[in-house]
Amino acid sequence: MPLPLGRSVPGPAVDLAQFQAQVRAGNFHVYVTRALTCIQRLRECRPREAREYARRAVLSLQEGDYAHTVKMPDGQLMDVYGKVIEEDGWYLKIEISMHDGQPGIVSCHPAAHDLATRSGVVRASTRRFQ
């Protein structure tokens, strides 16, 4: 049975500057399936290097890169950003866990679809990553 999808709600839900401060301090978690594994496959790198790549990607985000916010079935809010990294469109999804307040990078991979951000459209990547 397919898992339910999040639905779009007004946002952003996460203060980007505060999130980036936590990330800069190393206080964050990264999800494996849609972040670490995708980066590892693309860069043939190790988990530590993939985590560092995700960290740098999030630190490069600006307010204008914000696309939309999704609400997961359990009520968790996540902000989606689109960013051109190394001439390729990337999809980044971040959260502050409503359960324990921990910052998390849920997704960090080449964009599968065009993303409308505040500063313009980030085109989908043609790279395969899954």
Place this chain on the structure above:
Amino acid sequence: MKPAGTDRPCGGCGVGTLRPTNVAGMVMGHRDDPRVRIREDLILPVCGVCGDMALNRENTGALDDALERSYRRKRLRQQRALINDLRRAGLTQVQIERFATLSPGYVSKLRKGKLASGATFRLLYLLRAFPREALRVVSRLDPELAEAGSKLDSLAGTG
């Protein structure tokens, strides 16, 4: 904040819960190998519904170390087997080194535990899979390898 590693809702699916789970036996990609099996006990937060994991710095380091140990073990076993097969097929160490443009003595180092680069490993893999064809083609670039190819041809003819 609650300490990292305690039960937490999964952000990957928004349905399950991340719980400390022993991931020994799990297969993951690592470096240039898409299938590396974790061969030691390692407790990581895993979602009971979608199987995703959320890793903090310590978790990531522990996973990296475990995968690297498994990767090295698997890769060393494979490269030793490749070299042994090539030697049994009649190729000398020098010929293998010439084929893969390795420095003299490098194959010996690989047998003793040095890890081959991904490119070298793939060259050796190709050479073992198609020894005569690979030698014939590469001998156009390096005529000294033609002798090795001829030797394999004659062995195949007598075998």
